Amino acid sequence: MKVIPIPCLSDNYAYLLVDEATGAAAVVDASEAGPVREAIAREKVEVGAILSTHHHFDHVGGNEELAGELGVPVYGGAKDEGRLPGLTNPVVHGDTVKVGSAQARVLHIPGHTLGHVAYAFDGHVFTGDTLFFAGCGRLFEGTPEMMLESLEKKLGGLPDDTRVYCGHEYTAKNLEFALHVEPGNEAARKALAEVQAKRKAGNPSIPSTIGLEKAVNPFMRSASPEIQAMVRGKHPDARDQVSVFARVREMKDNF
Numbered sequence: 001m002k003v004i005p006i007p008c009l010s011d012n013y014a015y016l017l018v019d020e021a022t023g024a025a026a027v028v029d030a031s032e033a034g035p036v037r038e039a040i041a042r043e044k045v046e047v048g049a050i051l052s053t054h055h056h057f058d059h060v061g062g063n064e065e066l067a068g069e070l071g072v073p074v075y076g077g078a079k080d081e082g083r084l085p086g087l088t089n090p091v092v093h094g095d096t097v098k099v100g101s102a103q104a105r106v107l108h109i110p111g112h113t114l115g116h117v118a119y120a121f122d123g124h125v126f127t128g129d130t131l132f133f134a135g136c137g138r139l140f141e142g143t144p145e146m147m148l149e150s151l152e153k154k155l156g157g158l159p160d161d162t163r164v165y166c167g168h169e170y171t172a173k174n175l176e177f178a179l180h181v182e183p184g185n186e187a188a189r190k191a192l193a194e195v196q197a198k199r200k201a202g203n204p205s206i207p208s209t210i211g212l213e214k215a216v217n218p219f220m221r222s223a224s225p226e227i228q229a230m231v232r233g234k235h236p237d238a239r240d241q242v243s244v245f246a247r248v249r250e251m252k253d254n255f
């Protein structure tokens with residue numbers, strides 16, 4: 001499957017996916033119509049669906065316009081019915097979505113929002129605002145327990161070589177924070193240098209991989225002794241992993 005990132009708004013990514021075996025294509029997170037329309041024309045593909053990760057405006061702003069123009073269905077989490085523009089095909093955890101010969105499994109990954117879903121194709125996962133490269137979304141609707149389960153169990157359960165495509169270009173700042181809470185993380189230090197070079201050359205930092213996230217992402221590393229010691233230095237009551245995770249999220253909110 002070919003994945004083409006489409007920069008939208010100030011720091012969002014929409015994606016155009018093309019199943020090379022059949023030429024079938026889909027859009028993930030149509031943030032705004034203009035840049036997505038241009039990418040579709042440039043790639044000369046026929047889009048058969050829009051896949052939305054969650055209801056926030058910067059991920060669905062182009063849904064109605066594009067779905068109308070292209071005459072295609074809009075998939076999104078069933079819990080987002082009534083608040084996800086253009087939603088025609090609500091999906092739940094375990095459902096499958098086809099793009100030509102490629103097939104995605106829907107993962108319900110609440111935390112950032114309650115209806116948030118990921119689309120996990122073989123080798124590629126689209127994580128919206130739940131899992132960022134080296135970070136995670138703010139807990140607008142869910143609890144730390146939910147977010148931890150979404151990140152570590154559901155997304156962390158995918159094969160390590162799965163490429164991760166997220167909703168925003170926040171990577172350099174996320175890696176700076178990763179090194180703030182875990183200064184001894186050499187993998188994060190190396191990733192930051194690589195990401196800075198990519199951004200300097202005008203390229204997106206994404207994708208990462210699930211394996212790399214487990215190595216550098218502080219929100220998938222709340223069991224790390226260095227992170228736990230750093231958090232407990234400030235919050236001695238943070239005894240279990242969920243409390244450590246919640247404190248790390250709080251520290252990032254104020255970083």
Ligand SMILES: [Zn+2]
Nearest residue numbers: 054056112129
């Ligand atoms: Zn969001």
